[in-house]
Amino acid sequence: MGTLAEDLTARTRAFVAEHVLGVDDEFDGDVNAAGGEALRVRLQESARAAGVFAPQVAREFGGHGLGMVDRSGPLEEAGYSLFGPIATNVGAPDEGNIHMLEAIASADQRTRFLEPLARGLVRSAFAMTEPAPGAGADPSALRTRAVRGDGGWVITGEKRFITGAEGAGFFIVMARTSGEPGGAGAGGAGGATMFLVPADTPGLRVGRHLPTVDRAMLGGHCEVHLEGVVVGEDAVLGEVDLGFRYAQVRLGPARMTHVMRWTGAARRAHETAVAYVAGREAFGGRISDLGLAQQHIADNEIDLAATRALLRTACEELDAGGRASESTSIAKTFAAEALDRVVDRSQQLCGGLGVTADLPVAKIARELRPFRIYDGPSEVHRWSIAKRAVKRITSQAGPA
Amino acid sequence: MGTLAEDLTARTRAFVAEHVLGVDDEFDGDVNAAGGEALRVRLQESARAAGVFAPQVAREFGGHGLGMVDRSGPLEEAGYSLFGPIATNVGAPDEGNIHMLEAIASADQRTRFLEPLARGLVRSAFAMTEPAPGAGADPSALRTRAVRGDGGWVITGEKRFITGAEGAGFFIVMARTSGEPGGAGAGGAGGATMFLVPADTPGLRVGRHLPTVDRAMLGGHCEVHLEGVVVGEDAVLGEVDLGFRYAQVRLGPARMTHVMRWTGAARRAHETAVAYVAGREAFGGRISDLGLAQQHIADNEIDLAATRALLRTACEELDAGGRASESTSIAKTFAAEALDRVVDRSQQLCGGLGVTADLPVAKIARELRPFRIYDGPSEVHRWSIAKRAVKRITSQAGPA
């Protein structure tokens, strides 16, 4: 008998193998054809029955209450399948939204928004990113505005790349309530507020789906138009003008759960490739015994191990109550690149089949690729990592 | 006034910009929806009108007769668009087949097969690769057999990854006529023969399209079933049992024209990304002035320059009559990896749009990825490069 986390990890692994991987195998790039919302409902029912639903959600909302370190196992196992995260309700963006709402939402908001989301009754979206020159890698460029009107707020602006927007029950909308775009560097400029906006609020319209290379996200990555959307004071999440600070609260854990899920996906690619080369012969021997294959296999093992090690370090910091901005930024940046390398090498190991849908590896490559850009491109993370390092090191007594 | 090669390069660039790039922009991954065979015919008519058709084909068949070095420019320009190569009849696999037929075909075969192919009246396919455990990265594993029957040959076997098969007018089929699979290492085992087989020959059937990540190839990458296909002695290309040697003749130039075309595609991704970052601001300046963008831009320039330099070295060797096995293997291996890096960095530079179809970069990434596997995975090339190097160096007077 292991710990609860170990137990959930093992059971999630079994659940995914039995109930979810088959969906991946059939998946041809059209998530609605794969079942869409009905698929989600069906998979979540199976997950509840298997006792693996919502490992990270508080027990009062039907989850298992695992902290960041403890949820790593179940989320990696869920991520082994493209549809595992939605099945166990640990997928983006809902998982990050649940995390933030647990930390910030009022009692009323918990009842209206958090609980149904945590229980899988609705999906949600996080509406921060905007088309250029608005908020992107540089959030301080935020241009969507909310202005106080009669008994509430009027929100106007354009959002883009809003994950899961189509079919979401509600949106967490980031809007500027003071200050000007680009005021003070990345994330620095004050003046943003988060609003909880039901999807059927007049003036909120989900527009075009961005034609992204990843295809498995239920609800897509969409444009969202906010044209004079009116909400009451009770729509304010937390306090006015603290939106950027709350975004930071969401950010660290959300980065890490992304890493957990993608580690599972990359592991599937790796295991697929190893099984493939161990079962083939070329040039007079098993491919898995050829040195150039061994190099790829070993590098995959190293990249997976380093990803998990960085992940755990950052999660411990989060579990201890830290913001963990630096450690999650480092872990996310390393992981996004390392896991891409793992999948890329796996493709090479599978030869021609590595670039077809006959094995799951190419699909995983397609879904994973954007992770080096989503949640902050590696380049922006490096810029901020470097700035922190220069500040930290030059403020010490001179080391040289 | 430049040389003919320079002139054709400039005109191909203009032709592609005017007549072909629009097709790329509309292309959503379904080559038949994009026009299929009719699109090919229409584009080729435009190319003839523009005087840029078949730069590499002998003048007697309506081409411009450019050698390997000289065709590099026009083929790079054609490759700038996904549909440029088919438009100017320099695409795979026809271009490689034309090259081989020019070198080996009998007078009768030139009339029946080469001329219509060179003039764009039909397409062709090269049927060598087989499902495991047949011929793949290791050609000596060839299992398709041709046996002498009454007045001809009977060919039986399974082929896979046969590029352009659907709709091809004829196939160049590689079949074993002596020896056993795996006899003597890569390419070593004698006993293969090439046959020219019209597509409507009884027993030849184009099967399933491999669901590859690349989508722009007219005719796809298909399974081809050969069930007692009967052909006459006049179907033998060159001499019996010399098929592996001829494959080598085809191989070097075909590798290099692949590199030419993909250099164009990667250049488009790079230019798109540079134009994108030069037109955007973030963190208080043009993105193109940010150091982390400059690193990507410079590395792209270096990778493109090194690719072209290696290409040219190998093409000169081919133009001088050499087999160029080593230099084309090195150039192909380097280029496939370098061009992938160029496109990958271009995606990063474009941020979120780098992983959507709103810019051409992600499409190019998808189409280019298999080049590290097609025509020999990088790992197999490295293996053979290393073996040659050990042999060459240890046969010199001891250098150390």
Place this chain on the structure above:
Amino acid sequence: MGTLAEDLTARTRAFVAEHVLGVDDEFDGDVNAAGGEALRVRLQESARAAGVFAPQVAREFGGHGLGMVDRSGPLEEAGYSLFGPIATNVGAPDEGNIHMLEAIASADQRTRFLEPLARGLVRSAFAMTEPAPGAGADPSALRTRAVRGDGGWVITGEKRFITGAEGAGFFIVMARTSGEPGGAGAGGAGGATMFLVPADTPGLRVGRHLPTVDRAMLGGHCEVHLEGVVVGEDAVLGEVDLGFRYAQVRLGPARMTHVMRWTGAARRAHETAVAYVAGREAFGGRISDLGLAQQHIADNEIDLAATRALLRTACEELDAGGRASESTSIAKTFAAEALDRVVDRSQQLCGGLGVTADLPVAKIARELRPFRIYDGPSEVHRWSIAKRAVKRITSQAGPA
């Protein structure tokens, strides 16, 4: 007040800054000119006075008794200086020998060999590696033999790359007592025994110092000749024929303490470089604000963080009593390459001074370089990591 480990870390940092870094600054590549054995004695006295001596040694022998995880901090701080490890008695090979003797030595051996070593009264050497075709990356090739004679053993063979041999008080000699060289793959072949051999035993002779690129190792890396060396039964460490197994006991922890020390050295290079670029201007701004410098700085931070994270994962496994063969192999391989990259980037950041002795960075590069080869070249580690992965993955239920 922190934990003992935190406290020792802080105090070691202060000790090194005050008493040891000055030795580095004067060090010109001749360890005897730097003081040799007298320097060691002097530094160790200072370390005892500062209460930072032997953090990893059992309390009964005058140490602080820190486990693997806990010793990471003090050893990284010691490694910040090239002479810090010898000062606090945590240097190779003594630290690894102490660890193994604590685990295996008899009561009498503890008194005669372990205690004086742990207290810094003598140095020691571990004599396993042999000139080709003997034991190297492949230990099973061991050719030095010990045969039973009258009341003891007679050892004959040639050793090479024996670290710290010149001036060592005793040697732990690995010799074949059964089986044949190369019998059963890496480390597999039984038949090796470890012997404790005082340096003044007749027949044992320290020969030539290998002219290695690293220069700071007291006692060098030497050839050791064993010509009919006679020892008694009490010289056998542990049991006869279990030498390879004991070597594994030594191996994991010794790999990890190497990583700890070199992490400190690499951190010094990094901090030196950051301080350098933060204090210089070029092209109209601080170099540390230039993007290409930021890339190096960020990559250094990522590599250091990933090294520490992998190190900690492996050390926890060791502290829990595991062999940790896989996790220490992965951590060592990653760290040796990552730390080299850190130092290399630091050299680039320092420009011309990065390749002179005017800053400590180039010295650190020289000392660190062999770590990718010592204790198993990265290539051999990758080979074994891959073999383990293939075995593990193919023994699971088929993952694909």
Place this chain on the structure above:
Amino acid sequence: MGTLAEDLTARTRAFVAEHVLGVDDEFDGDVNAAGGEALRVRLQESARAAGVFAPQVAREFGGHGLGMVDRSGPLEEAGYSLFGPIATNVGAPDEGNIHMLEAIASADQRTRFLEPLARGLVRSAFAMTEPAPGAGADPSALRTRAVRGDGGWVITGEKRFITGAEGAGFFIVMARTSGEPGGAGAGGAGGATMFLVPADTPGLRVGRHLPTVDRAMLGGHCEVHLEGVVVGEDAVLGEVDLGFRYAQVRLGPARMTHVMRWTGAARRAHETAVAYVAGREAFGGRISDLGLAQQHIADNEIDLAATRALLRTACEELDAGGRASESTSIAKTFAAEALDRVVDRSQQLCGGLGVTADLPVAKIARELRPFRIYDGPSEVHRWSIAKRAVKRITSQAGPA
């Protein structure tokens, strides 16, 4: 019978093997102990006798008059030995100085300075680099000043990293004659002039040797103090205020001859490593047949081939009269990194001996390392390559 270039290549190879490699083998890091100036004289006499002296020098000065492309072979062969370049008078900085003097010097200067230098009667130095905050990677920061005095110029300033200074017969000194340091970006600011200054001119003093990691440079890398050095108008090389332009003339070819020489050195490391692994067994086979060794060998071949290909492209541009700023910058940047990788992999292949002086590989690593910094750090080259690319691409008709 080959061309003159081929002939000189073959003869230089033979000459180096017979007369120079033995010097390398004895070389322990002290160039004066190796023979210093007397060694140079002796080696050059042998080179003249062998007919391989000064392949790049005009025939009127006793050379063979080879252009840039043609000299690549002989210079690579010379560079195969650390002392080959000085033996055949193709070493830095003399070779670059000869090149520039041939292009710019007056008739009188040709007699007084160029001819003796070309014939090997004296050595020379190029005094441009200064300690921070003077001219370094950014030449426009030049601070040494020359002011017009009675009948000539008075030069005052500090130089650093002046290669070959100790024992040089004369210096080409770059001094500011108008404008201010840092005026207009890299190399942009006008106002520098080159002066030919005999070493015994009062006020010129060679100071400290920088303790660089490379050790084989005759005359070292020195500080040079210029304290009121008085020279006549006839000391002006070319025209006043055109120094930066002339430096560009010197720069491109000098970068390329560096690449030629270091290609030879890297090739020696590679050949040494291949011979080593082909002669050793481990894990039951020749090391050279192990895949992880093959990967290194193949990557070395690829890096060497790409280096030579980029070199040739740039040299053709130079031979055609172009400035070749971009192509030489790309070739230098790629080569410095690629050749370092070649040598680094060669060290790994040689295992423990790869980090000792028992094989030439570690020596070559030490000598080569600074090339990524000398003649412009890779980072500065990338910055300028990126700026050129952005300018070029954005000035075209928009490609995207």
